[in-house]
Amino acid sequence: MVKSETNPNISLQHESAISHVTGQSAYINDMPVNDQMLVGKVVYSKFAHAAIKSFNLDKARNFPGVRAVLSVHNIPGANQMGPVIHDEPCLADKVVNFAGQAIFLIAAIDEETARHAENLIETEFEPLEPILDIETAILKNSKIGDEKRIETGDVDKNLQSSMFQISGTLRTGAQEHWYLETQSCVCIPGEGSEMMVYSSTQHPSETQAIVAEVLDIPRNEVTVEVKRMGGAFGGKETQGNHVAAWAALLADATNCPVKIHLFRDDDQIMTGKRHRFISHYRAGFDADGKILALDVELNADAGAATDLSLAILERALFHIDNAYFVPNLRVTGQAWKTNLPSNTAFRGFGGPQGIAVIETVIDRIARQLKLDPARLRQLNFYQTRQNNITHYGEEVENNRLPMIFDKIISNSGYFRLREEVEAFNQKNEFYKKGLALTPVKFGISFTTSFLNQAGALINIFRDGSVVVNHGGTEMGQGLHTKILEIASKELGISHNQIKVTATNTSKVPNTSATAASSGSDLNGMAVKTGIEKIKNRLLTLAAELLSENHGGENSSPENISFKDNLVFDSKNPDRTISFRDLISNAYFRQISLSATGFYKTPDIHFDKIKGRGRPFHYFAFGMSVSEVLVDTLTGYHKILKTFIVHDAGDSLSEKIDIGQIEGGFIQGVGWCTSEDIKWNEKGQLLNHSPDTYKIPGVRDIPLEFHVELLKDAPNHSTIRGSKAVGEPPFMHGFSVWLAIKDAISSIGNNRFEPDFQIPATNEVILKSIENIRKKIKS
């Protein structure tokens, strides 16, 4: 009898875990360097907005050890590296549009030489007036793209007729990705125009396209390979292209390998961040707190170029409802052009900015009506049979909100905690506790429908070992581990027989970015289809081999199963052949042991003009409850407890998914609390290193931290019933954000609405408290 070799309850550890902990895992900057490798340096603007009147590169070019100094005039192809809209110059041409914009490139024998050369470049600038915030951009009508709008019901009428109305403005801040590995690339020129690009990019195919464009060569001359990234979080979806384009230009110009590995401060200064938003809202609701109408205007700070801003804005519009049914809803959005680095993808991709608005609305309604905010949320949740159509017309199928709500209320003992918090606050004047429950419903799929495709290449070698290659990239999220798990289960062989190799554009072409949480959904399916192709080729042979030496009926191809490194007849389980022997036989029978796999997400579409459609294949759900303690004199807070229940469908790997949930939550907490970005009046970034930019540290996590995956809720029509898990948990950070607000609110016995924003730094907390204390006095 065939027995399962692995305990299904123990999931696989990260496939690189051992190399990680022994220091063997290699990143771009760790690649062996030969003595021809040059160091690439990017010379960038200190001005947020200025005309380049003139420049002289002669002294820099003549400095010993300098191999190339390039300006916009030395680009063989297009001076462009925008991913969608071609509005992003590779090197500044006549004008610089943000502090941190690349103007010149230097290749030199070492860093010190490159730095000397930079000081020898003479450039004359004429400073121009910069636009440094959304308000100014609105005043000057400095737009990127057209207004986006999604509308359902009659918003104006229902706003007016609602018993209660509130209106307000919410500011949500920028966020630096702070991947541990800064942007890096090594380019190695080959024969003719060939260019080998080792890049830290989430989007190898686009990196390939941009390198080909700036060098004016066809894409088949460019190979991009990604072994792993030291973190990305969206920050390497397009921004990795830039460093690759620059390194490729220098490699092309010098005919030598060139490495660019950005210094931390340069990385923070040069690259885009999460979009700042200013959002205005009006909501109408009844005496029970049911939202009847919502009108929201979203304004996004796109920075100096389009990049992915329009898709990010669109996702903010899609997520303005979060988990709530709002019968009459209008949301408009505009991206504004400012003189800051072009803002870009960051975990959640506009979703968090949209969700923060409706969570603020609900929070305010609860305070105004003196209702428990968790109960109010429950009242407004999408339902299962009715009130389950979103503002863009997609039905919320397989709604997990009710079951998650019950689960988290009981896990956290929410109502008991509520009583404890209130009792504590009655007794304490200067320390206040706060509590909040927040949900997330997150749409899974690229909202640009055609991007929902993926490819894979499966090669089986004569010894039975397997190489799996796919279009997704590994940035720590455990995609390769999940793919390994999928391939192992589909092929019925041990993990150690399979290797998931570096992502490479010559193996799987025309891939989409590893983004939108879609990595395992899309690539997992592609791998599965590739494996199925090979297995189908093997069935007849297997049946034939299994029938040999056995009396009775012949084995039939449709009964062949693959499991535990064996191939067997499920009708006659004692008839087995090892996987390895089957493969060896297949080779001699001239059966192809290589196949490509391809997958596209079915049934998704969206009409951008009408604002209607089914942009998402499905929704991922989750909820969190956090309790915090705020020191009202210092503004410090401590997360006492966090409970999370999250829906990952039938998890592909529980260990990996829990890691994504916890890490995403903490990153969300960072955005909501300590990660503060300021620019000076010249548009120069002030927080350009971890000295002043504070991501959460080990002491910022909850004292008690309980994370649970929702059980017995398999997804439909996805790989092994699983759900995407990369981005949705980021939103759990809102429970901490609103718990802090709850604590502040208790100072005035919830009579006053606290001033609040993202991030709620201790500065924001102290000022908010100060205001409430003034209101109490007056």
Added chain:
Amino acid sequence: MAPSKSGIAFILDNKITEIDFSANDSFKPTTTVLNYLRSLPGHKGVKEGCAEGDCGACTIVVAELDGRGGLAYKSLDSCLVFLPAIHGKQLITVENLAIKKGKEIKLHPVQESMVKKDGSQCGYCTPGVVMSLFALYKTHQNPSREIIEDSLTGNLCRCTGYRPIIDAATEACGLDGRDHFSENEEEIFSTLQNISEDKTSIEIYNPEQIFLKPFTIAEAIRLRKEHPDSLIVNGSTDVALLQTKKKILLPKILDLSAVDELKLIVEDHSKIAVGAGTSMEELLQFCETRLPALATILKVFGSLQIRNVATLGGNIASASPIGDTLPLLLVLDTKVRLLAPGRQRELLLSDFITGYRKTSIEADEILALIIISKPLKNEIIRTYKISKRKDLDISSVSACFRLKSDKNNNVAQIKIIFGGMAATALHATKTEDFLLGQSWSRETVEKAMEILYHEFSPISDARADEESRRIMAKNLLMKFWIETQESKNHSV
């Protein structure tokens, strides 16, 4: 001329490594340990994440003679440490932890636990995390969560959310602390002792750079006199930034970190004298029970990696307006002792620091001793620090309060010093004047808060804006008042 040598010796990969800087053009004496290791073929595990000691991706461990016949294992940020700092020590990197036998790899217990508990995701911070855990493993058995967190405060991870790393630490450090390093300790000890017996100063005179590293105070004074323009460093956690961040080549350095005579803490009934070369971590251990107000501040001073090398002398002599220890030391009328050839003098710290990063040190003097007067029994002293992130952050505002009240609960004496509110740490004199003689009541304190709010004109910068700093300052006075009432509140 006194005898000197131009090279250093340390243990790496179980072998003595010698670098002679006068004969070597690959490494400068100010090459950081990080850059040195990364230039070697087998030590690319150590990573640069920020080049300023804030992320810990470059964490390594040194084993050094502990002065008590054994070895002390200390984590430090290799991006902030110049090569000569590891002279006479064993340098341990992530590559040294596992044992390889053919194709078999036997992981170190801390690595084993990191794998088991899913402590890595992207893996870039992992070598640094592993080294912090290794140092913890070698120094603590069954550490509390507080100790675990303290040893990881200097390691940023953007992927995991830290919980699995804490779990890994808990599991690994629940073991007996033995490993393959324990087996070699005697040999390492005697090798290090051999290296350290030679007290000849290291003096490197290269065309671009002079680097001096004495081992005795006498030599330190001699070299200071001969090179009065040299920059004195100890742990180099502040000075190194000039090179790693501002890319300035430091032309002349006098490194006092190996002068053992500067590492001491002695106390009598009224004073605590701290050698300028005493590390913040040693000082913290000492202060926990003997001077809690200083321990309060040291607990949130940098990270363990920083505290292991940063010194009290450095924190004072750098005269930074946000030097965390200054408000307390000033409030305690701390004196400093300066040594020069054939003379010495003592002066008040308030006279020693003359302005923004300026002191009154003479060109031939070295800061030797910091003499702290102990608070009296009837005084209450508290220190506070507010920063954006509580740990491993530079203060937006720091403060120290010293109160003596009379039997009628009136203020008999009050000293209030703030850091972060002006170019140097300053007394809140108007507030002090107001409070003096008043009843130490909430009503008085609330009035004083208004005065304090307007007393300073702080700047707005990346850490906090002017308004927030004013609010923080006045709130800290209230916080102090509450603590003097011994209210039993939770601390955040």
